[in-house]
Amino acid sequence: MSKFVHVVNFWLKKELDATGRAAFVKGVNSLGQIKNLAAFHVGEPAPTDRPVIDRSYDYALVCTFENxxxxxxxxxxxxxxxxxxxxxxxxxxxxxxxxIGIE
Incomplete structure (x- = not known):
């Protein structure tokens, strides 16, 4: 069976202060405690610069599941x-x- 990948990009409020940003990061990282995750990643835009890359988001969440x-x-x-x-x-x-993965 093919894996299921869930990608979530977040654009935070521009006026969000450091305390709010830290609360968001703590909250999004708490999702890694959920059972049934095959893989879990939270990150910021990478410093890549090509015309096809959208780096306008603040944080990305990538969760992989078995199904x-x-x-x-x-x-x-x-x-x-x-x-x-x-x-x-x-x-x-x-x-x-x-x-979902293709075979």
Missing amino acids: QEDHDLYQTDPIHDAFRDNCAQYWDKVLIYDS
């Missing part, structure tokens, strides 16, 4: 709910890209 069922469990996990409830105040925009 869509594990992803669906992640979406309803209380840790995920707490992150969304507590940290949505920090961002202006979120874009999500979900994909």
